Amino acid sequence: MTTADTIFWPVIPALKAVVILVVILHIVPGLVYFERRISAWIQDRIGPNRVGPVGLLQPLADVIKLAFKEDLTPQGADKWIYRMAPFLVYAPAVIAFSVIPVGIDLQVASFGVGVIFLLTISSFSVYGLAFGGWASNNKYSLLGGLRASAQMISYEVAMGLSIIAILMTAQTVDLNEIVRQQWGATTLGLVQWNLFQQPIAAVVFLVAAFAETNRLPFDLPECEAELVGGFHTEYSGLKFATFFMGEYIAMITMSGLMVTMFLGGWSVPWIEIPTSPTFGDVALSVFIFTVKLTVLLFFYIWVRWTLPRFRYDQLMNIGWKVFIPFSLLNLGLTATSGVMGWNWLIPLPW
Amino acid sequence: MIDALIGNAASREVIMLLAAGESSDLLAIVVYATLAIVVGLGMLFLSEVLGPRRKDSQKESVYECGVPLLDSAREPFTVKFYLVAILFILFDIETVFLLPYAVVYQQLGVIGLAEMGIFIFVLAGGLLYLWKRGALEWD
Numbered sequence: 001m002t003t004a005d006t007i008f009w010p011v012i013p014a015l016k017a018v019v020i021l022v023v024i025l026h027i028v029p030g031l032v033y034f035e036r037r038i039s040a041w042i043q044d045r046i047g048p049n050r051v052g053p054v055g056l057l058q059p060l061a062d063v064i065k066l067a068f069k070e071d072l073t074p075q076g077a078d079k080w081i082y083r084m085a086p087f088l089v090y091a092p093a094v095i096a097f098s099v100i101p102v103g104i105d106l107q108v109a110s111f112g113v114g115v116i117f118l119l120t121i122s123s124f125s126v127y128g129l130a131f132g133g134w135a136s137n138n139k140y141s142l143l144g145g146l147r148a149s150a151q152m153i154s155y156e157v158a159m160g161l162s163i164i165a166i167l168m169t170a171q172t173v174d175l176n177e178i179v180r181q182q183w184g185a186t187t188l189g190l191v192q193w194n195l196f197q198q199p200i201a202a203v204v205f206l207v208a209a210f211a212e213t214n215r216l217p218f219d220l221p222e223c224e225a226e227l228v229g230g231f232h233t234e235y236s237g238l239k240f241a242t243f244f245m246g247e248y249i250a251m252i253t254m255s256g257l258m259v260t261m262f263l264g265g266w267s268v269p270w271i272e273i274p275t276s277p278t279f280g281d282v283a284l285s286v287f288i289f290t291v292k293l294t295v296l297l298f299f300y301i302w303v304r305w306t307l308p309r310f311r312y313d314q315l316m317n318i319g320w321k322v323f324i325p326f327s328l329l330n331l332g333l334t335a336t337s338g339v340m341g342w343n344w345l346i347p348l349p350w
Numbered sequence: 351m352i353d354a355l356i357g358n359a360a361s362r363e364v365i366m367l368l369a370a371g372e373s374s375d376l377l378a379i380v381v382y383a384t385l386a387i388v389v390g391l392g393m394l395f396l397s398e399v400l401g402p403r404r405k406d407s408q409k410e411s412v413y414e415c416g417v418p419l420l421d422s423a424r425e426p427f428t429v430k431f432y433l434v435a436i437l438f439i440l441f442d443i444e445t446v447f448l449l450p451y452a453v454v455y456q457q458l459g460v461i462g463l464a465e466m467g468i469f470i471f472v473l474a475g476g477l478l479y480l481w482k483r484g485a486l487e488w489d
Contacts, residue, residue, distance in 0.1 A: 010377055012374070021385050071397045072410060074410060084394075086393075087394055091387055094386040108382045109379035111375065136412070149431070160445035171456065237400075241397075242394065316434075316486070317486070320477075320486045325477070335467075336463065339455065
């Protein structure tokens with residue numbers, strides 16, 4: 001190691017952290033714009049097209065508008081909790097993204113325990129929703145906050161169980177290792193994605209991810225019609241924007257985890273991962289990850305503007321009476337077939 | 351089974367959470383988390399600073415369909431939510447117990463499978479009991 005290396009060793013990891021954070025924060029306004037355009041397209045409307053070319057500057061205009069709105073604190077609100085609640089939704093979602101590999105061994109930080117770190121951090125966001133609902137001193141907010149916390153903790157169990165099924169298949173908790181196992185070919189001409197190895201876990205995880213991020217058809221905490229926005233009824237200005245950002249970043253984090261665990265992450269299907277990657281290989285892997293992430297985010301938006309909302313009892317029934325028993329059964333199946341050495345998808349030598 | 355769990359490198363990895371990371375990883379996560387927190391707190395701070403501030407008792411009143419406020423929102427709410435929270439703790443602990451097993455289950459073989467099967471069977475029995483008692487019903 002030369003002197004330059006010893007002096008500059010903090011530069012690369014710090015730069016990596018800054019770049020990934022800046023990209024994540026800037027995806028949000030873009031995603032909001034695309035959601036509005038896609039929803040307009042699905043509903044045969046025009047959508048935002050006035051600010052800038054084809055409405056591209058609309059998110060910027062929205063941010064400026066929100067920043068200069070009056071920031072109200074309702075009477076009788078629990079002031080400090082009211083102020084901290086948006087932050088508690090936003091911060092866990094952003095920090096949880098740090099372990100998701102966006103390219104060949106490229107993530108903010110790789111602990112040996114990627115998935116567990118992500119699960120731990122992201123489950124903190126339930127505090128933000130509960131606190132926001134309680135501190136507003138508003139009946140709608142209280143109901144929204146309670147619904148949100150009950151929904152999130154219920155689906156967290158199903159999500160945890162489906163993640164365990166993946167860990168059983170992968171035999172590791174390192175997300176990069178999980179990706180490395182998924183590039184190859186198998187019987188039936190399929191890629192060795194965990195989506196095909198663990199279809200039940202994939203479905204459970206997908207639905208649980210919708211419920212965890214409070215997206216339609218599981219957006220009961222927000223219910224514009226009955227709860228006028230739920231836990232963020234009383235929020236205005238940048239505090240509302242922080243809630244909003246937190247939700248969208250949580251969506252990106254969940255999609256990133258889904259891509260990594262089920263859809264082969266940054267690996268190119270059927271093409272072997274180079275052991276000593278060049279700059280071009282890394283760029284290609286980032287591109288592949290971005291494409292998969294974009295498809296999944298489009299799917300999120302598509303579902304939101306297609307399906308109606310569930311009733312609350314239906315939501316809780318699906319969570320406790322369908323997903324938890326099914327994921328337990330799936331675990332039993334995975335463990336039995338793993339111990340017995342059965343596998344319906346046999347990896348082919350390439 | 352316990353020996354196998356603790357002796358296995360993979361589960362030691364789980365226990366030594368941060369020790370497994372290299373110093374550059376630690377630095378990166380610290381930089382990342384600090385910046386993320388600064389941005390978040392900065393947004394909250396800006397929202398207090400920017401924007402007009404014209405106090406008005408009507409404006410600050412709590413929204414309730416535009417009618418005068420009837421009573422406080424600080425009221426007891428249905429006990430169902432507590433039940434969900436308690437059930438969540440039970441099943442989340444189950445998930446935590448399953449995590450180390452997931453990584454080493456092939457080494458543990460049939461014995462481990464049987465032991466875990468009994469564990470899951472007891473918990474699934476509990477879920478079935480709750481179901482029959484109507485703890486999962488929302489009306």
